[in-house]
Every structure is written in C-alpha cells, then in structure tokens.
Amino acid sequence: MKLILKHKKLSTLPKAYTRVELVEKGVERLVERGGVTTLEIVAGKPAKLTPRTFRALARGIVQSAKKLKLEKLAIAFDVDAYPKLKEKNIVWVYETLTYNMLLADYEFLNYKSKKQKSSLKEVFISTPHEREAGSGLRHALILAKHVNMCRDIANTPGGDLTPSGLAEAAKTALKGTSATVSVLDEKEMQKLGMGGILGVGGAAKDKPRFIILEYRGQNDKNRKNTKDSSSKGPIVFVGKGITFDTGGLQVKPGMAMYEMHMDMSGGAAVIAAVATIASLKLPVHVVGLIPAAENAISDSAIRPGDVLKMMSGKTVEVLHTDAEGRLILADALHYARTYKPRLVVDVATLTGASLIALGQHAHAIMTKDRELEDALRELGEETGDYVAPLPLWDEYMQYTKGVHGDIANIPQGDSKYGGTINGASFLSHFTKGLRWVHIDMAPRMTSVASDKLAKGATGEPTRLLVAIAEQF
Ligand code: BES
Ligand code: ZN
Ligand code: ZN
Numbered sequence: 001m002k003l004i005l006k007h008k009k010l011s012t013l014p015k016a017y018t019r020v021e022l023v024e025k026g027v028e029r030l031v032e033r034g035g036v037t038t039l040e041i042v043a044g045k046p047a048k049l050t051p052r053t054f055r056a057l058a059r060g061i062v063q064s065a066k067k068l069k070l071e072k073l074a075i076a077f078d079v080d081a082y083p084k085l086k087e088k089n090i091v092w093v094y095e096t097l098t099y100n101m102l103l104a105d106y107e108f109l110n111y112k113s114k115k116q117k118s119s120l121k122e123v124f125i126s127t128p129h130e131r132e133a134g135s136g137l138r139h140a141l142i143l144a145k146h147v148n149m150c151r152d153i154a155n156t157p158g159g160d161l162t163p164s165g166l167a168e169a170a171k172t173a174l175k176g177t178s179a180t181v182s183v184l185d186e187k188e189m190q191k192l193g194m195g196g197i198l199g200v201g202g203a204a205k206d207k208p209r210f211i212i213l214e215y216r217g218q219n220d221k222n223r224k225n226t227k228d229s230s231s232k233g234p235i236v237f238v239g240k241g242i243t244f245d246t247g248g249l250q251v252k253p254g255m256a257m258y259e260m261h262m263d264m265s266g267g268a269a270v271i272a273a274v275a276t277i278a279s280l281k282l283p284v285h286v287v288g289l290i291p292a293a294e295n296a297i298s299d300s301a302i303r304p305g306d307v308l309k310m311m312s313g314k315t316v317e318v319l320h321t322d323a324e325g326r327l328i329l330a331d332a333l334h335y336a337r338t339y340k341p342r343l344v345v346d347v348a349t350l351t352g353a354s355l356i357a358l359g360q361h362a363h364a365i366m367t368k369d370r371e372l373e374d375a376l377r378e379l380g381e382e383t384g385d386y387v388a389p390l391p392l393w394d395e396y397m398q399y400t401k402g403v404h405g406d407i408a409n410i411p412q413g414d415s416k417y418g419g420t421i422n423g424a425s426f427l428s429h430f431t432k433g434l435r436w437v438h439i440d441m442a443p444r445m446t447s448v449a450s451d452k453l454a455k456g457a458t459g460e461p462t463r464l465l466v467a468i469a470e471q472f
Helices: 051-067 092-103 130-155 162-174 186-192 196-203 265-279 325-339 353-358 370-383 394-400 419-428 462-471
Strands: 001-008 018-023 028-032 036-042 072-076 122-126 180-184 211-214 234-241 241-245 284-295 307-309 316-318 343-348 364-365 387-389 435-442
Touching: 001 092, 001 130, 018 051, 028 211, 028 316, 051 072, 051 092, 051 364, 051 462, 072 307, 072 394, 092 122, 122 343, 130 162, 130 387, 130 462, 162 180, 162 265, 162 284, 180 186, 186 196, 186 325, 196 307, 196 325, 196 343, 211 265, 211 462, 234 265, 234 325, 234 462, 241 325, 265 284, 265 343, 284 307, 307 435, 325 343, 325 419, 343 462, 353 364, 364 370, 364 419, 370 387, 370 462, 394 419, 419 435
Parallel strands: 001 122, 018 036, 018 072, 072 122, 234 284, 234 343, 241 284, 343 435, 364 387
Antiparallel strands: 028 036, 180 211, 211 284, 307 316, 364 435
C-alpha cells in the first residue's frame, strides 16, 4: 500500500479514487455520484474524536476498503477540524494516521498457497500541512515496517521457528543497520552458568540460544554531558523467547497450548524495536537480550522438584514446568547487569493471569519506580500500546519462597491468585538495584476484533519500546 500526503484538492484526482467521507452518523456505505464513488465512514462528531478513537478510525478505513476490495482511496484530512487532535502536534497526528493505516493493511500470508493480498494499492491523503504530514509519514513507514516484521516473526509456527530460527530472524532484522548480533550457544551459556535457560531449553532438539543485540547511536546525549553515573549505561531490553510452550512435563491441557508458538512475542518485539531504533539512527545506546528456548517434553526436560542453579548464583526450585518464562528471564536479567544499564525493560508473554486481570486491551506493567510507571502510562497513550500498572509490593515476596531451593518459580500450594504479580515478584529477585520495569504482554499477544487488525500477533509493544528509547 502506497501512502501519499499532499496539499492538493481531491476534486483534481481521477475517478478511479474512491473518496472517503467521514460522516457523523448513519451506516458505513458506498455511494455513487456522477461516476465518483464515495465510501462513507461513520466517525461521530469531530469534537469527540480522541487520539484513541482516531487510531480505530484510521484502521477502520483501511479495513473497510479491503473488505470492499477497493484499490485507491482519497481522503481529505485536516487536523484543524478536530479539537482533541489539535492538542497533539501535527506531526503526531499524521504519523498516527498513516502508522495505523499501515498496521491495518498487514496480512500474514506466508502459509497461504493462494496469496489473497490486500486489494488496497494507494491511499491519497489531502492535507494543508504537507511538511508536517510528510515527516509524520516518514516516521510511520519505518515504525510500521518493523512492527509488521515483528508480527511476521511472532506468527511463524513453532515447528518452523525454533531458537536457532529466532537467532536467524534477529540477524535478518538488523541487516543493513549498524547494530550487531551475537548468539551464545549451549556451551557458552554453560560457562556463564545460565541454569535457567539451559534447564528450560534442554528438552528440545534445537538447543537454547542467548541472542544479544547491540546498537550504539552516535552522540548518545545521555552518555555525554552528564555526571550522574546512573544515567550512563545503555537501555537494556529483555524479551522472552520461548519458541513454543508445551508447558513442559506439566503439559498444557487441550486448547491452552494453541498459539503458544507466539510465546516468543516479547523477543520478537525486542528484535523489532532494536531494528527500528537502528534504522532511525536514534542517538541512544540500546542492548537487546533474548533468551531463546523451546519448552518441550522429552527425557531431558526439567521435572517438578528439580532445582536449577541460576547465573546469579541463586537456586530455583521448579514447582511448575509451565512457569518457564521467568526461569529464562532470570538469567537474562542477571546478564543485563554486565552493561551497568540506566534502565532495564523486560517484555514477556509471562502469565495467563494477566488476561484474567486486564482482558485483552492493555499490557500489564510492574515496577517499583513510580516515575517510570507514570512515564510508561503516558507513552502508552502516545503510541497506542496501552499499559496498565499492577502493584509490585513487598507483601507479595513471601510467595516466592522455596522449600529446598532459595526461591520457587510459583507459590507453594499453587494459589490461583495474583499470578501476574507473582511472576514479577519472582523476577525482582534478579533485578535488585536496577532501574527496571516488567511488561507482561500476554494480554496483547494476539489481536481482538475491535483492534481492527489481522488475526494473530499485534506487533506490540514494539512501538512502545521505541518510544522509551526516544524518551530515556
Ligand atoms: N506462556 C505462558 C503464559 C501465557 C498464557 C501467555 C496464555 C499467553 C497466553 C506461560 O509460560 C505460562 O504457562 N504461565 C503459566 C504460569 C503458571 C504455571 C503459574 C500460566 O499462566 O498458567
Ligand atoms: Zn508456560
Ligand atoms: Zn510461556
């Protein structure tokens, strides 16, 4: 799909363009007037269009056009008619419009023998703010390309994307940028004592990998011009890279295993975010760490009751083989220390409990840093990757105690309460002294109808991670 933003009257365009008209009420419909087709889209009162409903509108236009098999759209969009959008800057408005159109145009067709591509070839947007719109579009193109790439990686079935495949995907994603990728194999992880990753990944044929991405932007302004040593190191993103989660020996029942090839969505988002940051040549230093493993079942699988020695030196009692994400993240979070990071953000499809808590409309975030929590909520509104905080209080730490190990990967007695917080509390044993936020992205792993996106991976929170790198 091509996007064109120009200061040019729609009436000068050929009839082949279906005009899009935003109407306040009624029903969506196509109307013919003198050989020109108009697609009427119900957008409500202009005064009521908010940044949130604006995203849905942008996506809805593309979704409707695809459904109606339209090829060329033309729409006049002037920010000045929308008071709640005017509170944002103009670049943001056109970036958000085009970014969301590009996300809505995406389809995952790699496994279709007949590739029924989107019919939509071109969207022409008439705007009086050609310069700002152009700069918004340039940003949107890079963002959407990478978010859609994240969706491709996450949507790939577990049989075709194993840990080594995820490492390959990372290399492909960063090709042509100045970012580097290095991949640690089992032997190298053994030397580092990464018992969590080795334990979880040991049962599968394709052995676990530890993927390290690094991008060092030029004149990283946070490195220079500051005496505060805490703000010096890189931002480290850590992404859960379970390429398939069977649950291990405590195997997931029935349909609970469906879509568990997307249990590497956190890893995919980290790859895509680093690739975006490198493509945008942002003046920051970022590191991406992805512990990649398949939680499989074989005679070398970890058993309930096994005690793993982690890279940090702590021992972890495995009370549940399906709580594997926190085991691999623990080693990655500990490894993050070697960078003396200014900020650590981990992203993981960690708990089904987060869906129970939030439904499917927000990422759960947990941090003890109130400033960081507020900043992320703000960036969530800014980007559309909405986040909602859950507490990370000391009261919950009692549920991480082990019987025979230092700590256990789930509460003793397997309580059904507070599962998302318990996961974060477990991770907090490995992040002492770090500025850290945990993002449980399980609620946003797959799209829901109201997202107006193709079924499958959402590509979130790639955009949010990029915004974090832009801000911190
Ligand atoms: N990958 C799952 C969590 C998940 C479930 C993500 C559904 C997305 C959709 C994770 O590894 C897991 O299995 N968690 C367990 C934890 C439990 C054993 C404490 C869960 O949520 O049931
Ligand atoms: Zn699991
Ligand atoms: Zn998992």
